[in-house]
Amino acid sequence: MKKLLASLIVSATVAATLPLTSAFAAPETVGQPQILWQSVGTLSPAQGQTENIGVAGMLSGNYNGYIIAGGGANFPNGGPAVGGPKKTYSDVYVFKASKEGLTEVDHQQMPFEIAYGMSVTTKDGVYYIGGSTDAVGAKTITRLTTDAKGKLKIEKVGELPFKIQNGVAGYANGALYIGLGNQNGKASADFYKFDLKSKELTKLASFTGALREQSVSQILNNKLYVFGGGTNTALTDGYVYDIQKDAWDKVASVEVDNKAISVYGGNSIKLNEDEMLVIGGFNKEVYGWAVSNLGSLKDQELADFKAKYFGADVAEFKWNNQILVYNAKTNTWRSIGQIPFNAPCGEGLVYAGDSIISINGEVKPGVRSNRIYQGFIVK
Numbered sequence: 001m002k003k004l005l006a007s008l009i010v011s012a013t014v015a016a017t018l019p020l021t022s023a024f025a026a027p028e029t030v031g032q033p034q035i036l037w038q039s040v041g042t043l044s045p046a047q048g049q050t051e052n053i054g055v056a057g058m059l060s061g062n063y064n065g066y067i068i069a070g071g072g073a074n075f076p077n078g079g080p081a082v083g084g085p086k087k088t089y090s091d092v093y094v095f096k097a098s099k100e101g102l103t104e105v106d107h108q109q110m111p112f113e114i115a116y117g118m119s120v121t122t123k124d125g126v127y128y129i130g131g132s133t134d135a136v137g138a139k140t141i142t143r144l145t146t147d148a149k150g151k152l153k154i155e156k157v158g159e160l161p162f163k164i165q166n167g168v169a170g171y172a173n174g175a176l177y178i179g180l181g182n183q184n185g186k187a188s189a190d191f192y193k194f195d196l197k198s199k200e201l202t203k204l205a206s207f208t209g210a211l212r213e214q215s216v217s218q219i220l221n222n223k224l225y226v227f228g229g230g231t232n233t234a235l236t237d238g239y240v241y242d243i244q245k246d247a248w249d250k251v252a253s254v255e256v257d258n259k260a261i262s263v264y265g266g267n268s269i270k271l272n273e274d275e276m277l278v279i280g281g282f283n284k285e286v287y288g289w290a291v292s293n294l295g296s297l298k299d300q301e302l303a304d305f306k307a308k309y310f311g312a313d314v315a316e317f318k319w320n321n322q323i324l325v326y327n328a329k330t331n332t333w334r335s336i337g338q339i340p341f342n343a344p345c346g347e348g349l350v351y352a353g354d355s356i357i358s359i360n361g362e363v364k365p366g367v368r369s370n371r372i373y374q375g376f377i378v379k
Helices: 284-296 299-310
Strands: 002-005 008-011 034-039 059-063 066-070 087-098 101-114 118-122 125-129 140-146 152-159 168-172 175-179 191-195 201-203 216-220 223-230 234-242 247-251 267-270 275-279 322-327 332-338 348-352 355-359 362-364 372-378
Touching (some): 034 332, 059 140, 066 101, 066 348, 101 140, 101 152, 101 372, 118 168, 118 348, 125 175, 168 216, 168 223, 216 267, 216 275, 234 284, 267 348, 284 299
Parallel strands (some): 059 118, 059 348
Antiparallel strands (some): 002 101, 008 034, 034 372, 059 066, 059 125, 175 191, 216 223, 223 234, 234 247, 267 275, 322 332, 355 372
C-alpha cells in the first residue's frame, strides 16, 4: 500500500483573494457548495517507468468506496514542441480516500492501453468505453469493480461495432447511452443505447448540434446533458437528450455573468439529480488562435510559432479555472469560485462521499501534472 499524504489545505471559495486571468473575472459573491482543497501526492509509476509524470485522457470512477483511475496519455520523451511521441498506458489504480488523504491499494494492467475513452460510474461498477490505441480495445466496453479490500476486477461486458473516443456516455435504467465524439476516425453525431443485460445496441436520434469532441456530460433526472467540446473551434453551447422522447433540445450555454466559458477538454461529476460540477476547459480565444496559426503557417514561421506557443507559461493559455455548477431544474450556470491549482484538461474527476478528487490532467498543451487534489465539500 502507498499512502498519499495531504500537504496543503486551501479554500476554493475565497475568490476575491485569488489571482484572476483575463479569461474570466471571479464573481463578487461565491456560490454553494463551498470546497476546501488539499494536495494528496502522486500515483506510483506506470509499468516500465521510474516515476509518474502524470497523464491526460484517463479512466476514472468510484465503486464500493474505492476510487478507480488509470490509463491516459503523456509525452515521456518531450512534447509536441520537440516532436516527442505520445504514449498511452494500461495501468489502472485503486485507492481509498479519507480526510488524511489517499491510500493506493491496488495497481493492475488493462488488457490493452487506454486513453480518451468515456468513464461512467454506476452502482454496478465503473464502465469504460472505447478509448484505446488497440483496434479491439477501441470498441470494447469494460466494467471495473473491486472486492471489499479494493482488489481490482476487470471484465469485458460488450463490444461496439465501431471505434470511439472523446465522446459522451451516461447510464440510466440498465443501459449505457453512448455517442458523439470521434467514431471510426471522424467526428460523429451518432448516438446509441447499449442494453447491459441483452447486449443489444440501438441507434437513437442523432445529435442536433455542431459535431464535437471532449464535451462534458452527465445524466440528470433521466436526461443526458451535453455541454461544450469542439473540433477546430471551442464551443460553449448546451444540449439535452430526453430518454423518454428520444429527442434532443437546446439548453443554456455555459455562461456566467454574461461571459461565455469554454469547458472543452474539462471534466464533470454529478452532484445530485439536479446538478453537475465542471472543472477545466480550453480558453476559446487562445485555442482558436492556435488552431488558425498551426493550420496556416509553414516552414520556419510554423517552427517559430510552435517554439513560442508550446514554450509559453501555463498562465498564458488561460484555461478555465472556475468551478462551475449547472442546475438542470433552473437551466442556469453559476461559479462557486476557483481551483487553487493549475486548471487541468483531460483529468480524472471523481465524486467520493463528501470530497471531489481531481487526478492529473494536462495543464498546457503537451504538459501533464502528476498531482492529485482532494476537495472537501463543506455542508
